Amino acid sequence: MSWLAVAGEAVATVSGPAGEAAGGEGGSPQVSLTPQTRVLAALIAIAFTAFVLDLIRRHRLQERYSVIWFAAGLAMLLGAAFPGLLEVVAGLMGVRDTNVALFSLILLLLLGLALNFSIIASRQAEQITRLAQEQAIATAEEQAASAVSAVGGGAGEEVRRPGDGAGGSQAPPG
Amino acid sequence: MVFIPAWNEAEHVPDVIGGVREHLPEADVLVVDDGSRDGTAERARAAGARVARLPFNQGLGAALQTGYLYALREGYEICAHLDADGQHPPAEVKRLVAEVAADRADLVVGSRYRDPDAAESDDYTATITRQIGINLFRFFLSLATRQRFTDTTSGMRAANRRVMALFSDRYSPDFAELESLQRAVREGLRVEEVAVRMLPRAGGASFLTPVKSAFFIFKSLLVLLVGQFRPRETTGGSE
Numbered sequence: 487m488s489w490l491a492v493a494g495e496a497v498a499t500v501s502g503p504a505g506e507a508a509g510g511e512g513g514s515p516q517v518s519l520t521p522q523t524r525v526l527a528a529l530i531a532i533a534f535t536a537f538v539l540d541l542i543r544r545h546r547l548q549e550r551y552s553v554i555w556f557a558a559g560l561a562m563l564l565g566a567a568f569p570g571l572l573e574v575v576a577g578l579m580g581v582r583d584t585n586v587a588l589f590s591l592i593l594l595l596l597l598g599l600a601l602n603f604s605i606i607a608s609r610q611a612e613q614i615t616r617l618a619q620e621q622a623i624a625t626a627e628e629q630a631a632s633a634v635s636a637v638g639g640g641a642g643e644e645v646r647r648p649g650d651g652a653g654g655s656q657a658p659p660g
Numbered sequence: 661m662v663f664i665p666a667w668n669e670a671e672h673v674p675d676v677i678g679g680v681r682e683h684l685p686e687a688d689v690l691v692v693d694d695g696s697r698d699g700t701a702e703r704a705r706a707a708g709a710r711v712a713r714l715p716f717n718q719g720l721g722a723a724l725q726t727g728y729l730y731a732l733r734e735g736y737e738i739c740a741h742l743d744a745d746g747q748h749p750p751a752e753v754k755r756l757v758a759e760v761a762a763d764r765a766d767l768v769v770g771s772r773y774r775d776p777d778a779a780e781s782d783d784y785t786a787t788i789t790r791q792i793g794i795n796l797f798r799f800f801l802s803l804a805t806r807q808r809f810t811d812t813t814s815g816m817r818a819a820n821r822r823v824m825a826l827f828s829d830r831y832s833p834d835f836a837e838l839e840s841l842q843r844a845v846r847e848g849l850r851v852e853e854v855a856v857r858m859l860p861r862a863g864g865a866s867f868l869t870p871v872k873s874a875f876f877i878f879k880s881l882l883v884l885l886v887g888q889f890r891p892r893e894t895t896g897g898s899e
Contacts, residue, residue: 623726
């Protein structure tokens with residue numbers, strides 16, 4: 487966690503003078519951004535949300551995976567519009583430094599998101615495997631149906647009958 | 661029904677198929693080709709086996725699962741599998757099948773270490789890492805299952821429909837052997853080892869470097885640990 491605090495301090499020193507320049511707002515002038523910064527942040531948030539929408543429109547992103555990104559865009563927009571919000575959140579977390587609160591939250595969010603992707607990837611890997619297996623089995627069944635005569639019958643085992651499709655055009659290889 | 665998981669084994673697979681058909685003439689033979697690029701599927705078909713071809717390499721576990729699923733779907737009472745590299749004599753598979761057929765066990769595993777004389781006589785002078793791995797696997801699997809296992813990674817087995825149902829439903833793609841034995845025992849199936857003779861590897865040495873095998877051992881033990889805390893599936897789920 488120490489490097490987190492370091493990162494927070496680094497940002498604090500950067501935002502410090504800017505806060506003084508803006509003259510502070512609300513009770514404690516901890517979170518304070520210049521109008522330029524706020525406008526820039528808002529523009530980035532809007533551009534980001536528009537980009538997400540465009541991805542959905544072009545079928546590059548499925549709707550069910552888009553919710554989290556809309557939430558991220560909205561959070562960015564809110565942060566730009568009401569910088570005091572961050573202070574409230576920091577207060578709720580019991581963290582004195584708002585930067586630390588911000589960085590911790592974002593890190594946790596990204597961690598959760600990355601894990602979520604791994605879970606999705608695992609599920610899809612399982613689905614792909616099953617798909618491949620089903621396809622392989624279907625091919626093998628087809629082969630068995632078309633070449634029953636070439637394969638010996640089983641004793642005490644239920645052997646497939648060529649019932650469907652009347653044999654086949656495919657001759658047994660070899 | 662006998663199935664053979666094969667990945668780039670075009671060289672050996674026809675002989676293995678021939679051996680199975682010689683020793684188990686009543687069995688259907690299925691080769692599960694795990695995305696080979698060397699014509700394994702074609703050679704297997706030419707040798708008279710059915711072929712289930714996975715379109716890309718999925719790992720041994722997925723290949724075995726395919727075999728179990730096929731056996732289950734096609735209604736076979738007993739299935740067996742052996743490696744495609746020629747290490748497993750088909751005559752020994754016949755003995756495993758006989759055990760299952762006599763209903764002495766649900767799952768029978770061929771062990772190359774069960775018989776100490778055989779282990780010495782064959783070319784099974786394992787490397788140090790390999791020996792460590794073998795012993796660790798033995799120890800932890802025996803601990804986890806409260807049953808003695810000697811050859812935890814054997815790829816020669818015979819099984820009935822209860823096992824087919826269990827393994828076709830879910831089978832770890834990477835750490836197949838160890839976890840599957842653990843699950844079978846946890847699900848209350850009768851698992852038994854039978855001493856078998858295995859041949860030395862026909863082509864080249866083991867593909868595992870010491871680092872890789874250490875990693876493999878670590879992963880396998882992790883899987884085993886996690887497996888101990890998995891919820892049991894309701895039953896073996898036969899029929």
